[in-house]
Amino acid sequence: MGYVSPSELAAKMVDAGQAKILMSTRDTVIRAYMAGAILALAAAFAVTVTVQTGQPLLGALLFPVGFCILYLLGFDLLTGVFTLCPLAVIDRRPGCTWRGVLRNWGLVFAGNFAGALTVAVFMSIIVTFGFSTAPDAIGQKLGHIGEARTLGYAAHGAAGMLTLFVRGVLCNWMVSTGVVGAMVSSHVSGKVIAMWMPIMVFFYMGFEHSIVNMFLFPSGLMLGGQFSFGDYLVWNEIPTVVGNLVGGLTFVGLTIYATHARTAAGAARVPPAPAPSPGAAAGSA
Structure with missing residues (x-):
């Protein structure tokens, strides 16, 4: 009863993209900040x-x-608006332009980063008793994650950069599947189930999520990780953002839009069933 058909899903995705493009600066930043923090x-x-x-x-x-x-x-x-906002421009919704898309992406990026950085500071305080002691086991783990996922990629050069990009693509393929999957249901339980599965996949597989990394790497730097802020940007955040954009928009947004919002001519035509003869109709149960 709470299921939304794929064609309705495609329309909801475009509606969501339009709403986000037209949203005020204040609301966009507040919502992005809270998303990054949570x-x-x-x-x-x-x-x-x-x-x-x-x-x-x-x-x-x-x-x-x-x-x-x-x-x-x-x-x-950011991973969600990467997937949804361009669809409103492609669908030629009133007031939706590529400039509006870029404005939304920039504001969401800034809000997500500010929220994630706030939690990074709070967690760094917690695991070091206000920076008065060495990091505990959790703090040490955070520091090592930053090293492995910056210098670890850099050690492989171009191959490492390619691996990082592909992990970013796969990440937002899964994350955006969770975003749009939640739109398939009109009930909280259905939304949660649809989101839970692909998000669990991305996290366990070690795919690269630009907003999660906005927390992991700044906290790692504050907790003694042996990498620099430049390493974080070049060997993680920037390629991850690009990979997230490609993965979400290509494998989720455009795919669903192309086949459900703009169905190919003839693809949905089903030949009508032949009318039953009077004798057959009379004999059926």
Whole structure:
């Protein structure tokens, strides 16, 4: 009863993209800030669970709680607007332009980063007792994640950059599948189930999410990670953002729009069933 058909889903995606492009600067930034902060808390939660239990799968299983919370509250992640906003321009919605898309992306990026950075500072204070002691086990883990996912890629040169980009593509393929999957249901339970599965996949597989990384890497730098802010930008954030854009827009947004909002001519035509003969109709139950 709570299921939305694919054609209705495509229309809802375009509607959502239009609403985000036309949203005020204040609302866009506030919603992006809260999304970045909540997702960062979820990442901190998942890392804590992984360190304390030694079970990465358990951390990945629980991480989607943050994504579900921010989506249900109507907050915006960069990965989601990458997928939805261009569809409103392609569909020629009133007031929607590529300039508006870029404005939305810029504001959401800034808001997400500010929210994630806030939580990075808070978590760094927690795991060091206000920077008065060495980082605890969770803080050390955060520092090592930053090293492995910057210098680790840099050690492989162009091949490392390609790997980073592809992980970014796969990440937003899954994350945006969760975003639009939630639109398939009109019930909270259905939305949560649709979001939980692909988000768990991306986190456990180690794919690169630009907003999660806005938390992991600044906190890693504050906790003694042996990499620089430049390493973070060049060998993670920038390629990840590009990969997230390609993955979400290509494999989710444009794919669903092309086949459900702009169905190819003749694809949906079903020949009418022959009318039953009077004798057959009379004999049927």
